[in-house]
Amino acid sequence: MTNSSYSEELRIAIDAVVEASKICRHIQSTEGFSELSKNDKSPVTVADFGSQAVVCKAIHEAFPGDPIIAEEDSAALRLPDQISLLERVAKEVKTLFPTATSDDVLAWIDQGVSRDAAPRTWTLDPIDGTKGFLRKEQYAVALALLVDGQVEVAALACPNLDTSESDEIGFVFSAVRGEGAFVAPLSDPNDRQPISTSGCTVASQARFCESVESGHSDHSWSSDIAHELGISRDSVRLDSQAKYAVVGRGEAEIYLRLPTKPGYVEKIWDHAAGCLVIEEAGGKVTDIHGYPLDFSKGALLADNQGVIATNGVLHEEVVAAVKKCNG
Ligand SMILES: Nc1ncnc2c1ncn2[C@@H]1O[C@H](COP(=O)(O)O)[C@@H](OP(=O)(O)O)[C@H]1O
Numbered sequence: 001m002t003n004s005s006y007s008e009e010l011r012i013a014i015d016a017v018v019e020a021s022k023i024c025r026h027i028q029s030t031e032g033f034s035e036l037s038k039n040d041k042s043p044v045t046v047a048d049f050g051s052q053a054v055v056c057k058a059i060h061e062a063f064p065g066d067p068i069i070a071e072e073d074s075a076a077l078r079l080p081d082q083i084s085l086l087e088r089v090a091k092e093v094k095t096l097f098p099t100a101t102s103d104d105v106l107a108w109i110d111q112g113v114s115r116d117a118a119p120r121t122w123t124l125d126p127i128d129g130t131k132g133f134l135r136k137e138q139y140a141v142a143l144a145l146l147v148d149g150q151v152e153v154a155a156l157a158c159p160n161l162d163t164s165e166s167d168e169i170g171f172v173f174s175a176v177r178g179e180g181a182f183v184a185p186l187s188d189p190n191d192r193q194p195i196s197t198s199g200c201t202v203a204s205q206a207r208f209c210e211s212v213e214s215g216h217s218d219h220s221w222s223s224d225i226a227h228e229l230g231i232s233r234d235s236v237r238l239d240s241q242a243k244y245a246v247v248g249r250g251e252a253e254i255y256l257r258l259p260t261k262p263g264y265v266e267k268i269w270d271h272a273a274g275c276l277v278i279e280e281a282g283g284k285v286t287d288i289h290g291y292p293l294d295f296s297k298g299a300l301l302a303d304n305q306g307v308i309a310t311n312g313v314l315h316e317e318v319v320a321a322v323k324k325c326n327g
């Protein structure tokens, strides 16, 4: 299919996450940037705000009627004692848009405060894996378009991801439903090459990945599952939706996200972009019970628990193993 029905959305989305990655990289290269702690004790940085401002600006200008469900809002930046943080965010955004004011930046960030389901809505994680970003490890800028509760377009930038095939660091993954998944280097985003999940059909040979944050996953549960599948090597731990990217390009077969914190409900921005990349690369994504992720409920994956993403072929076997090890 050459004439994508979402070609404009895809072009704008890729461009937005590539531009946001520039800000994130610049901030990450600067020592001593400040971080705030949110109400849930999770961190947020200048880069999360800067990235959200840049992406929301781009989406809102191109598609003014589309709501955006993004992770951050400007409330913390509006506090009188956070003026220096706001100035720092504005300074970074100005490197891309020299005439931007602090008020512009606040307004652009707040274009992402929608929380309701809508027939057509974007969802954005301006930095997914903020803890990875702080450790200078993996993080992602994740943007997706949902239409009637289905992910139709995805752009996923992974600025610190490398590859065994070259010295290149930093890639942007993208997909439109029904049209395959692609990767391009951040240094040349138009050079999109198709990706596909691994053809591994033998579970015991599968490579699996999980979050770095042990709080998100129960070590003994995941090792029981690995044992059940006959997998002897340890899981590869990495932050952010880079895990979806790694399975999407065939470098791992399984991404397990086991729910361990009672009552924690997954957010759509943590999964939408990565989910479409894997599906379009030939893989499969469900929750731990084997149900499809339901993106039609607003900001939360309210009807799902955890995530199982695989290369596709191994999916049913992994779901069965998770079920068996879940009591
Ligand atoms: N208890 C929990 N269980 C599952 N996910 C959680 C969680 N607490 C925070 N998260 C989410 O996990 C994301 C990071 O995932 P990972 O550990 O795979 O890198 C965070 O995204 P942000 O970094 O965008 O806030 C956050 O939304």
Ligand SMILES: [Mg+2]
Binding pocket: 042, 043, 044, 071, 130
């Ligand atoms: Mg966060």
Ligand SMILES: [Mg+2]
Binding pocket: 125, 127, 128, 129, 269, 270
């Ligand atoms: Mg996230």
Ligand SMILES: [Mg+2]
Binding pocket: 048, 071, 125, 126, 127, 128, 129, 130
């Ligand atoms: Mg985030």
